Amino acid sequence: MAQQHLDPTDPMAKAVTGEALAGYLRAQATEFLRALRLHRETGSATANGAEESVDAARALRHSARRISGSLHTFRPLLDATWSEEMRPELAWLSGTLGLEHACESRLERLLLALHRLSGSTAVPAQSVPAALVVDPAAGSRAAGAARAGGGGAPARAKPGVGAAPENSGGPAGRTVSPERGNLTVGAAKAGALLDRQLTLARTRAHSTALQALGSSRFHAVADKVAVLASEVPLTPAAPTTGLRPLAAAAEERLTDAVAVLPLITAGHPYNAQALVHGLSPDPSPHPQDGPWHQVRLLLRLHRYAREVLCEGDAPVDVRLLAAGQALNRHRDASEAAAAAAQAARTPRIAPATAYALGVLHADQRHEVEAARFAFQQAWQKQTVSTP
Structure with a gap:
């Protein structure tokens, strides 16, 4: 060899x-x-x-x-x-x-x-x-x-x-x-x-x-x-x-976490499952969001590891940059949807107010799906080859 x-x-x-x-x-x-x-x-x-x-x-x-x-x-x-x-x-x-x-x-x-x-x-x-x-x-x-x-x-x-x-x-x-x-x-x-x-x-x-x-x-x-x-x-x-074996382990954890995401579902511009729990009285986070938030954290750790390997001067990886931006949009939209749902639970609000908050919640959940679609498009592009 x-x-x-x-x-x-x-x-x-x-x-x-x-x-x-x-x-x-x-x-x-x-x-x-x-x-x-x-x-x-x-x-x-x-x-x-x-x-x-x-x-x-x-x-x-x-x-x-x-x-x-x-x-x-x-x-x-x-x-x-x-x-x-x-x-x-x-x-x-x-x-x-x-x-x-x-x-x-x-x-x-x-x-x-x-x-x-x-x-x-x-x-x-x-x-x-x-x-x-x-x-x-x-x-x-x-x-x-x-x-x-x-x-x-x-x-x-x-x-x-x-x-x-x-x-x-x-x-x-x-x-x-x-x-x-x-x-x-x-x-x-x-x-x-x-x-x-x-x-x-x-x-x-x-x-x-x-x-x-x-x-x-x-x-x-x-x-x-x-x-x-x-x-x-x-x-x-x-x-x-x-340091490379430890940095590679961080990248592997990210890859494994992405592998369990429903990227096939995210590959469709509309996912009706995003609204399945929209009327739930449970104020806990949407059950679909957790794995995506975890991927966002692992992607951040991978980026920081790259910075360490390059002593703070890591080259820009367009693929990682686009994926990170999509996950940030996902986080912002999911938290905004949760805020709209929480406001809709306010006692004695007018029906028109509740209706507007419901439309707003649905809009932000569709923003969540759009961010997942953008992440899927960015992640499945050719991986930047690193040793």
Whole structure:
């Protein structure tokens, strides 16, 4: 058999040992500390300070996820006790810091969908983000308005969601039928209900994040990351041990998880099974979603392992990028559908509101199916060959 030689110009082909893992972890720990310092410096009430604080919190999440993912994939090369203590704390921090952003994105997604489904006059593209900005302090005001008004009219007007009055003409003088008018009113009240619920959830998530960043638990995590920036607890054999077998194992776990997905069903643009549990009173996540969420996490671990092998400079794999984007859309749509279903369970809401929320739930479940179809199309393309 002819001997195969690795291409020295290929960043994914050169020999990589535990020293590269140590360098990667030190770099991510440094990014974590830099983001933490920026977050503390920009914690002001000004608009620029708030925007920079959001960016710093996002950088904190990214670094925490990369450190935690690398500890998981390459745990045989790290001190076992330290690694097992560190990983859940980083996961807690990343999850806590991500809740506020998740609530904001979910509300924006649902309001845009309501606007699209209601058939009201389109809002100019450049004005959509400003119309959907949610004031973190608005949760208490919205809740107070809801208590005062009995949960009827919106606490504050939402441009683009049910903007036209019930008896008004549509765009370009189009006459609005009674059914369309009722749907518009239902969409407006559904948007107000979602606004109240998700703004309140975002406000609580913001408070939880601030409490977490000031807690002794977070300070303990930050202290460990500070130590990691200068000293990585590798095992004695790690500096001379290759990383490729462990990275290949992470890729194999991803491949095995994808193999059990119903890609044949996802290959059809419409999957009626997506709505089988749509009327279930059980608020638990949709039973079809779990394996897809797991694939998304495994894909992230595979990407981080590639970064370690390339010492933070991994070449762009278009196939993995497209697959990851599809899985992110899947996660966002499934969580938005769950939020719509949760809002529909609110007691004593008007029938038009419940109907609009039902249409919104079905729309987001079809978005889930579209994301699965996009993942199937991306994943079944030719695999990028790596050693």
